[in-house]
Amino acid sequence: MTETKTFDPRIVLDGARIVAVRLDDDLVVQEVAGDWCDVPVGEDVRESVPALIGLEDELAQDLPYLHLPFVTLGDSHETPAAISVQRDWKSGALWLLLRDVSEEAAIQERLVHQHNALSLAQRELSKARDAALAADKAKTRFLANVSHELRTPLNVVIGGASILLKPRKTALPAEDLHAFVRDIHDSGTLLLQLVDDLIDLSRAETGNLALVEEWSHTGVIVEGMVRLAKALPGAEGIEIVQSGDRVELYADPRRVKQILLNLISNAVKACKPGNRIEIATEQREDGCLVLSVCDNGPGMSKAELTIALEPFGQPKAHDAESGTGLGLPIVARLAELHQARFDIATAPGSGLKASVEFPASRLPAAAR
Amino acid sequence: MKAHKIVVLGDFGVGKTSLIRRYVLDQFSDQYRATLGVHLYKHTDTIAVEGMDREVRLVLWDIEGAPLPGEQMMRYALGASGAIIVGDLTRDDMTAPMRGAADMVEARLPGRPISIALNKSDIAPAPDDDLVATLRDRYGASIALTSAKTGDEVPRLFHALGQRIVGAGDGAV
Numbered sequence: 001m002t003e004t005k006t007f008d009p010r011i012v013l014d015g016a017r018i019v020a021v022r023l024d025d026d027l028v029v030q031e032v033a034g035d036w037c038d039v040p041v042g043e044d045v046r047e048s049v050p051a052l053i054g055l056e057d058e059l060a061q062d063l064p065y066l067h068l069p070f071v072t073l074g075d076s077h078e079t080p081a082a083i084s085v086q087r088d089w090k091s092g093a094l095w096l097l098l099r100d101v102s103e104e105a106a107i108q109e110r111l112v113h114q115h116n117a118l119s120l121a122q123r124e125l126s127k128a129r130d131a132a133l134a135a136d137k138a139k140t141r142f143l144a145n146v147s148h149e150l151r152t153p154l155n156v157v158i159g160g161a162s163i164l165l166k167p168r169k170t171a172l173p174a175e176d177l178h179a180f181v182r183d184i185h186d187s188g189t190l191l192l193q194l195v196d197d198l199i200d201l202s203r204a205e206t207g208n209l210a211l212v213e214e215w216s217h218t219g220v221i222v223e224g225m226v227r228l229a230k231a232l233p234g235a236e237g238i239e240i241v242q243s244g245d246r247v248e249l250y251a252d253p254r255r256v257k258q259i260l261l262n263l264i265s266n267a268v269k270a271c272k273p274g275n276r277i278e279i280a281t282e283q284r285e286d287g288c289l290v291l292s293v294c295d296n297g298p299g300m301s302k303a304e305l306t307i308a309l310e311p312f313g314q315p316k317a318h319d320a321e322s323g324t325g326l327g328l329p330i331v332a333r334l335a336e337l338h339q340a341r342f343d344i345a346t347a348p349g350s351g352l353k354a355s356v357e358f359p360a361s362r363l364p365a366a367a368r
Numbered sequence: 369m370k371a372h373k374i375v376v377l378g379d380f381g382v383g384k385t386s387l388i389r390r391y392v393l394d395q396f397s398d399q400y401r402a403t404l405g406v407h408l409y410k411h412t413d414t415i416a417v418e419g420m421d422r423e424v425r426l427v428l429w430d431i432e433g434a435p436l437p438g439e440q441m442m443r444y445a446l447g448a449s450g451a452i453i454v455g456d457l458t459r460d461d462m463t464a465p466m467r468g469a470a471d472m473v474e475a476r477l478p479g480r481p482i483s484i485a486l487n488k489s490d491i492a493p494a495p496d497d498d499l500v501a502t503l504r505d506r507y508g509a510s511i512a513l514t515s516a517k518t519g520d521e522v523p524r525l526f527h528a529l530g531q532r533i534v535g536a537g538d539g540a541v
Contacts, residue, residue, distance in 0.1 A: 054373030054447030070405020
């Protein structure tokens with residue numbers, strides 16, 4: 001009698017990069033054909049193929065169809081597999097097929113990576129282009145603004161001087177003469193401040209602004225600034241008060257005054273008679289010193305604040321009042337030079353609090 | 369022990385793989401490498417649920433990113449107990465891909481909790497409060513401002529979702 005040889009598909013699977021797994025309804029492995037990966041017989045298949053976790057309802061269906069094209073066990077760098085599940089409609093057995101897709105995955109992964117990297121680069125490029133265009137627009141606006149700011153006092157100087165130079169039969173009354181000279185002086189002072197601001201910002205931006213640091217008393221600095229604030233144009237009717245601790249601070253006193261003056265000047269511009277501005281010095285428990293200027297004026301929206309903090313930026317609502325838009329950027333740079341943190345808390349209708357937080361290392365050891 | 373499938377979804381390059389690797393392996397790499405298909409991470413963690421520490425087995429599905437969810441993303445998300453949706457705070461167009469993924473989860477995985485990661489908080493300004501509130505209210509999601517680079521808020525992100533999944537006693541094996 002001759003022996004009949006039947007074809008056993010499992011022989012084909014041995015040595016191939018594919019495994020067929022027969023499961024029972026509880027997802028316990030009954031039989032494994034192929035030796036590409038280890039799927040122990042008698043064990044819950046979800047232990048060796050965790051991708052099936054959560055898919056129990058899908059697998060319990062009469063005709064489940066599941067195909068996951070690229071699945072990799074991420075933390076152990078296993079070979080990527082294609083996972084599919086089908087039910088043998090004759091026997092009702094559930095078959096899981098695991099196929100090595102490392103070659104396809106290598107090609108696909110390169111394609112996906114290149115596509116994503118290209119898209120990300122395009123987005124960055126587009127962002128950089130938008131930023132460059134915005135910066136260009138901001139600089140154009142700034143130049144127009146600076147030109148306007150320079151022209152206004154220059155016109156006063158030239159106009160006043162022209163009147164004074166004009167030959168006339170009778171001399172100008174003394175008080176008119178004084179008024180012209182005062183206007184010329186004030187406009188010249190304003191021009192000088194503007195030019196100083198421009199130079200400061202330029203130096204700070206290029207890293208050429210050096211601090212002249214020494215121990216100075218915050219009480220003296222703040223008192224001086226409060227006096228100055230009360231004399232600022234537009235300060236009439238605004239209550240300006242000082243509060244808080246008086247401590248020694250190691251800093252450039254001229255620059256600290258400049259920080260406070262810029263913040264106070266902004267607050268005065270934003271406020272109306274009846275509003276209140278508080279200039280406070282607070283030593284926190286962690287030893288840091290916080291200088292703050294807080295007003296109960298109109299405040300700013302987040303978008304307006306973002307614009308105000310950019311060099312040359314001016315919130316639309318404040319155009320008429322805000323000069324060159326250099327105040328806050330200068331404060332931010334000067335704070336940075338002192339290793340201090342500059343922060344603004346504001347919301348429309350809730351006033352504005354600008355704080356500069358000097359590190360504890362800038363205070364005497366005994367005060368920390 | 370019970371195991372829970374969590375899918376991590378979002379646009380490509382937003383830091384899905386980085387968040388998972390920070391959480392599971394406490395590793396971070398600046399080098400971008402695209403994910404193809406799905407990478408699975410098995411992780412066991414102790415999560416406080418209703419005042420009691422519970423050991424929880426998670427299977428995290430790091431799914432190939434896309435600006436909008438396609439058929440493949442939906443197929444991978446099938447059977448998940450919860451979803452983490454990741455957005456990149458440095459991108460101006462952050463919300464559209466997140467909403468797309470969240471809408472897909474609502475439609476395909478109804479009732480499953482969502483956690484939202486607003487990622488790269490170490491290099492981006494804080495998001496608008498209104499945006500955070502809108503996402504939280506619209507999807508009933510817990511929100512975390514994460515940084516995979518520094519690890520900020522990363523455990524809280526996964527724990528918040530784990531608590532909701534385990535608390536609901538849902539999707540477990």
